[in-house]
Amino acid sequence: MRILVIVAHPNLDQSKVNKQWLERLQKEENVTVHNLYAEYPTFKIDVEKEQQLLVDHDRIVFQFPFYWYSSPALLKQWQDDVLTYGFAYGATGNKLHGKEMLLAISTGSPAEAYRDGGANRYPMEELVRPFQATANLCGLRFVPPFLLQGVLGLSETELQNSSEALIAYMKDSNLANK
Ligand SMILES: Cc1cc2nc3c(=O)[nH]c(=O)nc-3n(C[C@H](O)[C@H](O)[C@H](O)COP(=O)(O)O)c2cc1C
Incomplete structure (x- = not known):
């Protein structure tokens, strides 16, 4: 299983969670970590390079x-x-x-805010639907997201544990059946 982690955080200097995840993942063998904002600070994306990265991997992780x-x-x-026509979707795509x-997502609000009647009203499952729909259109299998929620009050130990949990999760070959 070739794993590509595409990290999208605009301000890693001030990040607690995603910075720690990124640094931990970089130590992992057989995982390609791709720091999107470092690569494309002006949003000028090298499409061919990105498409080749996708072709070269089996599990595509979006961490943000x-x-x-x-x-x-x-x-x-x-x-x-x-995700162009003819590459990712369409008759020959x-x-x-x-x-x-x-998806590997950190949220400021706690898990209980993301439910019917909670502060954010909608479950995460609903909010990530555009990603799931994109996966569907492109023939990718959308596996259950890895979530770390309520991150503001996390201790250093909890943070470190989350990095290990993320790695174990993304390396699990059986995610599709979770
Ligand atoms: C521009 C902005 C928008 C945010 N929107 C949300 C949001 O919609 N829901 C939420 O739970 N947290 C939101 N947050 C909090 C971030 O998700 C939280 O700070 C982040 O996951 C912490 O990760 P980090 O330490 O890697 O920055 C937002 C933060 C910023 C700066």
């Missing part, structure tokens, strides 16, 4: 902090530019077929 119930902007730009999409 939840911003306005979605991803930071560069990841949206990446989708708009990289089958390059991603059979791969997996995994």
